[in-house]
Amino acid sequence: MIGRFTAGVAPRGALLLALLFAALAAAPWFVNDYLLTVLIIILYFAYAGQAWNIMMGFAGQLSLGHALYVGLGSYVAATLFVRYGVGPWFGFLAAIPVAAACGGAIGYLAFRFGVAGVYFAILTIAFAEFARIGFDHFDFVNGTSGLFLPVSEHARTDLWRLRGSPTMFYYVILAATVAAFALCHLLMRSRIGYFWLAIREDEEAARAAGIDTFRYKMIAVMVSAAVTSFAGVFYAFFYNNLFPEQVFGISRSIEIILGPIIGGIGTLFGPILGAFVITGLAETLTSLMSAYGIDLPGAKQVFDGVCLLIVIVALPEGVWPPLARRLGVMKEPK
Amino acid sequence: MSALLSLQGVGKRFRGLVAVDRVSFQVPEGAIFAVIGPNGAGKTTLFNMIAGALEPSEGTITFAGAATTGLTADAVCRRGIARTFQIVRPFPALSVEDNVIVGALLHRHDVGAARAHARALLQRLDLYDKRHRIAATLTLPDRKRLEVARALATGPRLLLLDEVMAGLRPTETDRMVAILRELNREGGLTILLIEHVMRAVMALASRVLVLDHGVAIAEGAPEAIVRDPAVVQSYLGAEAV
Numbered sequence: 001m002i003g004r005f006t007a008g009v010a011p012r013g014a015l016l017l018a019l020l021f022a023a024l025a026a027a028p029w030f031v032n033d034y035l036l037t038v039l040i041i042i043l044y045f046a047y048a049g050q051a052w053n054i055m056m057g058f059a060g061q062l063s064l065g066h067a068l069y070v071g072l073g074s075y076v077a078a079t080l081f082v083r084y085g086v087g088p089w090f091g092f093l094a095a096i097p098v099a100a101a102c103g104g105a106i107g108y109l110a111f112r113f114g115v116a117g118v119y120f121a122i123l124t125i126a127f128a129e130f131a132r133i134g135f136d137h138f139d140f141v142n143g144t145s146g147l148f149l150p151v152s153e154h155a156r157t158d159l160w161r162l163r164g165s166p167t168m169f170y171y172v173i174l175a176a177t178v179a180a181f182a183l184c185h186l187l188m189r190s191r192i193g194y195f196w197l198a199i200r201e202d203e204e205a206a207r208a209a210g211i212d213t214f215r216y217k218m219i220a221v222m223v224s225a226a227v228t229s230f231a232g233v234f235y236a237f238f239y240n241n242l243f244p245e246q247v248f249g250i251s252r253s254i255e256i257i258l259g260p261i262i263g264g265i266g267t268l269f270g271p272i273l274g275a276f277v278i279t280g281l282a283e284t285l286t287s288l289m290s291a292y293g294i295d296l297p298g299a300k301q302v303f304d305g306v307c308l309l310i311v312i313v314a315l316p317e318g319v320w321p322p323l324a325r326r327l328g329v330m331k332e333p334k
Numbered sequence: 335m336s337a338l339l340s341l342q343g344v345g346k347r348f349r350g351l352v353a354v355d356r357v358s359f360q361v362p363e364g365a366i367f368a369v370i371g372p373n374g375a376g377k378t379t380l381f382n383m384i385a386g387a388l389e390p391s392e393g394t395i396t397f398a399g400a401a402t403t404g405l406t407a408d409a410v411c412r413r414g415i416a417r418t419f420q421i422v423r424p425f426p427a428l429s430v431e432d433n434v435i436v437g438a439l440l441h442r443h444d445v446g447a448a449r450a451h452a453r454a455l456l457q458r459l460d461l462y463d464k465r466h467r468i469a470a471t472l473t474l475p476d477r478k479r480l481e482v483a484r485a486l487a488t489g490p491r492l493l494l495l496d497e498v499m500a501g502l503r504p505t506e507t508d509r510m511v512a513i514l515r516e517l518n519r520e521g522g523l524t525i526l527l528i529e530h531v532m533r534a535v536m537a538l539a540s541r542v543l544v545l546d547h548g549v550a551i552a553e554g555a556p557e558a559i560v561r562d563p564a565v566v567q568s569y570l571g572a573e574a575v
Contacts, residue, residue: 191439191448198436201425208385208419210411210440210488 013329024174028167034287036166040238042279043173044231049259049271050180051227056257057266058184058193059220060200061107062117065124067252068131069099069225073232074242075135078147081161081237088162088237095229102127103225107218116203125250132248146243149236162237169238176230177272183227184268196220200266228256251301258304262311264318273320278307337396338363338524339384339415339492344393345548346379353379355548356393361492361541366518366525368539368556370532372569376548377528378420381496384526385417386410398491412440416490418481420497420528426470430461430480433469437487452487459483459513475506482510486517493517495527499534511537532570536560544569 009017024043028036048070055061076098077091086094106127110120136144157164162172187193195216198206207213236242246252263274282300289299315322324330337360346354354376361367369377382388384395386407395403402410411417416437424433434452435445442448456462459479464472469480478498485493495514499507511534517523529535535542535556542559544552546568552559559565 189445191443191445194432194436194439194445194448197428197432198425201427202423204387204407205419205423205425206436207407208387208411208417209437209484210408210416211436212408 010329012327013324016327016329021178028170033166036170038279038283040166040170040173041283042275043170043177044234044238045255045259045279046272046275047173047177047180047234048228048231048256049263049275050177050184051224051231052256053260053265053267053271054184054187054227055220055224057260057270058188058200059196059217060203061217061220062121063124063221063224063253064121064250064257065126065128065253066224066228066256067248067250068102068124068128069228070232070235070252070256071128071131071135071244071247072099072102073229074236074247075141075147075232076229077233078149078236078242079141082147082149087160088233089160092230092233095233096226099225099229099232100222103221104218107221111214111217125253128248128250128253132244135244135248138244141242144244146241146246147236148242149240151240162234169234173234176234180227181268181272187223188268192216192219231256255304258308260318262307262319264320267318267320267324269324270318270320273323274318277319278304281307336363337361338365338398339526340396341384342394342396344380344383344390344395346376346383346388347391352548354383354390354545357543357545357548357550358393359543359550359553361524361526363491363524364518364522365540366514366527366538368535368542369526369528369545370530370535370542370559370569371545374547375545375569377545378496379548380545381417381494381526381528384410385415385494411488411490414489414491415494416485416488416492417494418478418485418496418498420500422474422477422481424469424472424477424480424484426468428469429465430467430469430472431456431465433480434483434487437484440488448487452483455483455486458517459486460509475502478502479510482513486523490523492524492526495525495529497528497530499529499531502531504533507531507534508537510534514538532560 027039052063052066055063073095076095077088080086080091080094081088106124110123115123135141141147157168159168195211198209198211199213199216203213258278259274260271262278264270282303285303286300311318339361342358343356344354345356357380369380371377379388383390386405386409389404394401397413397415402413431452434455435448438448438451453462456465459482461476461479461483464476472480482498499510502510514525515538518525539556542554542556543550544559544565551564551568552562560570
């Protein structure tokens, strides 16, 4: 088991990873509340980016509607909590099949009827928009007026009910990010991971090699949707309020994919690095602007766009692959 | 020898165009069977139907005693028919070894076992030293060999080779002929190849089918085929005799 985790990683890479983890684990003792919140947001995008990367980076299926699975996760868990007092962990267990079933339904429609590439991406946007409009008129979850979770006292930490201080939320999302990283690592080195890569590279050739591409694309969508749903559960309990516009909106879907694109699509560490780069820079910009009293609505979006442009032109593989080569963290193949 | 692959009146029409016109033939187990013919004769269409990439408009294809007509390409491969593409399509961003591992994983669940099998095949196809190269960086002859390795990794009983010699230098052709012959003789692998390189056809095939405008105009031993007036007329040209 340990061997499977270290395969392909140079000792230096493992050391750097361990140092990064140690630094992140110790961070709450050294940073103020504001920085801690920024770190939470970064890890949130690192987590969601990894979930998205399973579908796009590994299996080559572009989803531009991943906010759908975030939204479903948050609404399922929040509704169960607000209406029935069911805790978020059980809420997550309930969100997994809901998100996976939705991903499966979209995947089935697309893959059965040969909707691929950019048309598939449009289909994913359409379903996220369906959900947004549907939830706007879904009275059971208060429609446009939104769903509110009882706000917690920061003094008490209740991990079971996810009520507590930012520090608790920080460790929850850190643990989730580490878990997602480990899951992706295992998936990539498994039979299924090889099949996904083959489909990503050339679907017809993959089929000629005997791969049931429909089946493996379905698995990719469902796994990605299920993993993404936890981001939604976290979102609901961290922000304590939910509006359809806010969780299902297309800008949410775009935010999720910025990290992996900037860090490196299809890499393990890219989505994490990308989340640090883009969210870190964007937050720096926001705080600088507020420090100088500049109020420019939309500045963050423009900034995101510029970053994306720079990376696509200058580092089309993303930031991580060239950095990894320079740092020498991947083992030379023997 | 019983027939491993059998085609009965297999035809394919693209709207008005008859690409393949009710072709019937049998490939015995353990044979090396060549399909030749001028460009546009329907060879690749015939191939795609056998491989499941295209559904025949008529006729039946039987492999190892069971009909495969209408099965998808992946299902056909799982039955034991592996193919290469005329225009090579290895997985470009994956390493040579990973390309072959994908094929080897079809009937293996353990990646380690698949890797060991892939390495053995790469050794056989003279690609072992290049196993960590990215497939897209290989030369055309290497990519052709890689396609053969990936196809072989799926453990086929019948290997379909679509112009695998095209673009190879004579020495490379001879090497490929030697490899295929070895696979056929030692592994009992049945091979069906489309080929323009007559040097390879004559060296390999035990039986040849000639297609012209979708119609099978001749079938027989290679020595007889090259003397067949209809074949000379339509394809080989008089100087080939």
